[in-house]
Amino acid sequence: MRISIDKQRCKGCGLCVAFCPLGLISISVELNSRGYHPAVIDDESKCRGCQNCALICPDLAITIEQ
Numbered sequence: 001m002r003i004s005i006d007k008q009r010c011k012g013c014g015l016c017v018a019f020c021p022l023g024l025i026s027i028s029v030e031l032n033s034r035g036y037h038p039a040v041i042d043d044e045s046k047c048r049g050c051q052n053c054a055l056i057c058p059d060l061a062i063t064i065e066q
């Protein structure tokens with residue numbers, strides 16, 4: 001699976017972090033251009049493509065490709 005998180009669109013709300021059943025997403029220490037700490041995928045190779053993260057994101061910042 002390929003997970004893409006649009007860092008500029010992300011507002012760092014943490015919903016995707018909370019809803020990934022495998023705990024693969026965390027909040028970056030870096031800031032995006034809007035002053036938010038964006039979500040990052042820690043180990044994409046472990047993703048099983050459940051799409052929880054993409055579906056829960058209120059800003060449509062996550063896309064998943066197989």
Ligand code: SF4
Nearest residue numbers: 020047048050051053
């Ligand atoms: S698709 Fe599922 S397993 Fe993969 S990062 Fe998103 S919530 Fe986690």
Ligand code: SF4
Nearest residue numbers: 010011013014016057
């Ligand atoms: S749910 Fe969306 S806006 Fe919230 S931290 Fe995750 S990617 Fe960013």
